[in-house]
Amino acid sequence: xxxxxxxxxxxxxxxxxxxxxxxxxxxxxxxxxxxxxxxxxxxxxxxxxxxxxxxxxxxxxxxxxxxxxxxxxxxxxxxxxxxxxxxxxxxxxxxxxxxxxxxxxxxxxxxxxxxxxxxxxxxxxxxxxxxxxxxxxxxxxxxxxxxxxxxxxxxxxxxxxxxxxxxxxxxxxxxxxxxxxxxxxxxxxxxxxxxxxxxxxxxxxxxxxxxxxxxxxxxxxxxxxxxxxxxxxxxxxxxxxxxxxxxxxxxxxxxxxxxxxxxxxxxxxxxxxxxxxxxxxxxxxxxxxxxxxxxxxxxxxxxxxxxxxxxxxxxxxxxxxxxxxxxxxxxxxxxxxxxxxxxxxxxxxxxxxxxxxxxxxxxxxxxxxxxxxxxxxxxxxxxxx
Amino acid sequence: xxxxxxxxxxxxxxxxxxxxxxxxxxxxxxxxxxxxxxxxxxxxxxxxxxxxxxxxxxxxxxxxxxxxxxxxxxxxxxxxxxxxxxxxxxxxxxxxxxxxxxxxxxxxxxxxxxxxxxxxxxxxxxxxxxxxxxxxxxxxxxxxxxxxxxxxxxxxxxxxxxxxxxxxxxxxxxxxxxxxxxxxxxxxxxxxx
Numbered sequence: 001x002x003x004x005x006x007x008x009x010x011x012x013x014x015x016x017x018x019x020x021x022x023x024x025x026x027x028x029x030x031x032x033x034x035x036x037x038x039x040x041x042x043x044x045x046x047x048x049x050x051x052x053x054x055x056x057x058x059x060x061x062x063x064x065x066x067x068x069x070x071x072x073x074x075x076x077x078x079x080x081x082x083x084x085x086x087x088x089x090x091x092x093x094x095x096x097x098x099x100x101x102x103x104x105x106x107x108x109x110x111x112x113x114x115x116x117x118x119x120x121x122x123x124x125x126x127x128x129x130x131x132x133x134x135x136x137x138x139x140x141x142x143x144x145x146x147x148x149x150x151x152x153x154x155x156x157x158x159x160x161x162x163x164x165x166x167x168x169x170x171x172x173x174x175x176x177x178x179x180x181x182x183x184x185x186x187x188x189x190x191x192x193x194x195x196x197x198x199x200x201x202x203x204x205x206x207x208x209x210x211x212x213x214x215x216x217x218x219x220x221x222x223x224x225x226x227x228x229x230x231x232x233x234x235x236x237x238x239x240x241x242x243x244x245x246x247x248x249x250x251x252x253x254x255x256x257x258x259x260x261x262x263x264x265x266x267x268x269x270x271x272x273x274x275x276x277x278x279x280x281x282x283x284x285x286x287x288x289x290x291x292x293x294x295x296x297x298x299x300x301x302x303x304x305x306x307x308x309x310x311x312x313x314x315x316x317x318x319x320x321x322x323x324x325x326x327x328x329x330x331x332x333x334x335x336x337x338x339x340x341x342x343x344x345x346x347x348x349x350x351x352x353x354x355x356x357x358x359x360x361x362x363x364x365x366x367x368x369x370x371x372x373x374x375x376x377x378x379x380x381x382x383x384x385x
Numbered sequence: 386x387x388x389x390x391x392x393x394x395x396x397x398x399x400x401x402x403x404x405x406x407x408x409x410x411x412x413x414x415x416x417x418x419x420x421x422x423x424x425x426x427x428x429x430x431x432x433x434x435x436x437x438x439x440x441x442x443x444x445x446x447x448x449x450x451x452x453x454x455x456x457x458x459x460x461x462x463x464x465x466x467x468x469x470x471x472x473x474x475x476x477x478x479x480x481x482x483x484x485x486x487x488x489x490x491x492x493x494x495x496x497x498x499x500x501x502x503x504x505x506x507x508x509x510x511x512x513x514x515x516x517x518x519x520x521x522x523x524x525x526x527x528x529x530x531x532x533x534x535x536x537x538x539x540x541x542x543x544x545x546x547x548x549x550x551x552x553x554x555x556x557x558x559x560x561x562x563x564x565x566x567x568x569x570x571x572x573x574x575x576x577x578x
Contacts, residue, residue, distance in 0.1 A: 048435060053428045076442040080446045158559070162556070162558050163552060163554075166558065170551075
């Protein structure tokens with residue numbers, strides 16, 4: 001049978017088809033548009049995972065959200081292209097989207113790390129601040145006794161501060177800062193009232209009063225030749241004057257409520273004022289080795305007590321107190337008495353021998369120079385400025 | 386004709402969403418989050434999240450296609466992979482939590498022993514001028530730690546092992562310092578003689 005050659009139009013059509021396919025193949029090969037960016041896709045996924053689990057991720061929530069949205073959009077585009085006919089696929093926009101998504105994840109990780117570092121710096125600063133207040137609190141409790149409620153605040157504060165330090169070491173900045181701030185709040189509750197009470201040791205008016213009493217006592221001792229005693233509460237110091245000149249200095253422990261001014265019986269504060277010795281109790285007559293009984297309360301004390309009662313600061317049934325002495329059995333290393341002034345027995349023996357009934361005893365908080373409370377307050381003020 | 390019918394049936398079969406597999410993957414991811422994977426297995430959870438993202442993308446791409454051309458074969462594979470990743474995150478979270486619990490338990494036991502050691506040390510601490518206030522502060526610290534033990538027990542009971550561990554570490558640091566300070570005071574007194 002003789003083959004009939006195809007009509008011309010069929011030949012042209014076939015040639016055009018072949019040319020078209022060849023051109024398409026060339027275009028696909030040259031552009032690479034059908035090449036699935038598998039490595040880029042994997043890299044974008046890994047990049048996002050790394051950013052979302054990094055320690056700084058908590059500080060870059062918004063940036064991570066943007067990165068997540070970009071990644072999801074890129075994955076969707078990739079899936080769409082996967083599902084098209086091979087020759088119609090174009091992964092080039094997908095490539096750009098994946099590159100962008102990975103860059104956003106890297107950026108989120110970077111921002112998160114930076115902000116976490118800042119947060120850790122803030123947390124460390126909060127811990128330092130709390131430590132400074134803790135140091136003041138410790139200095140305070142070495143010289144005075146805090147009331148029970150404030151002691152409880154101090155205990156909680158110190159444990160919270162140790163927790164904050166542990167959290168800083170672990171790099172948990174948010175929790176560390178939270179603990180440090182709570183510790184600081186507890187510390188302020190613990191020592192705030194005490195520091196406020198201690199302000200009178202820096203008060204110019206109060207210091208002037210104390211200095212006047214001290215000078216009056218020196219002048220009287222100089223003029224009469226009689227011995228006199230000066231007690232400085234915040235310095236834990238008792239000075240024996242002879243003819244107005246200090247001749248002996250003894251360490252003295254005062255009432256546990258060292259900051260306070262004696263207001264009533266049981267407040268454990270040593271009174272401040274100008275007194276005299278009214279009785280000498282030798283060995284066997286005092287439970288504290290030897291004792292010198294003072295004339296507290298004097299007229300000024302009674303007037304102050306009555307005024308405080310009228311103002312409602314002291315309950316009706318409360319007593320003014322008494323039996324304030326200078327006695328032995330001191331040397332415990334802290335202020336512990338119920339209001340008396342305690343010396344070690346050897347010092348008490350010496351003092352007992354050199355004073356008599358009627359000897360003036362002037363008790364002041366301080367004299368405006370270095371003392372436990374005025375120094376502490378100066379440090380607090382300096383560190384706070 | 387039979388061939389055409391077979392092709393039509395096959396395309397319908399592949400066009401069905403693998404609902405069971407999708408639900409299983411979703412439930413597994415929720416379970417991982419509930420198990421605390423974000424705290425105890427963040428890396429595994431991140432991998433599970435990205436597997437879920439890939440699954441979501443594939444599902445959406447199929448939804449956009451003409452129904453007769455849809456195929457959920459790949460979606461089924463991705464759902465299985467997402468479920469596996471979520472299950473791994475759950476397991477890692479459970480392991481991480483158990484490890485944290487064990488560490489906290491050990492530390493708290495150490496704190497209880499440390500309280501006894503600190504009390505014994507304080508009983509032997511040198512007394513005298515200048516030391517009474519320090520001793521009182523250290524005794525107060527031991528009392529504070531004993532109170533904190535109650536807080537640690539409460540945190541453990543509530544499953545808050547990370548918090549219990551932090552409290553225990555803080556308490557241990559306090560007790561160790563007390564013992565060290567007392568020993569230093571004893572050594573100083575021996576050296577002064």
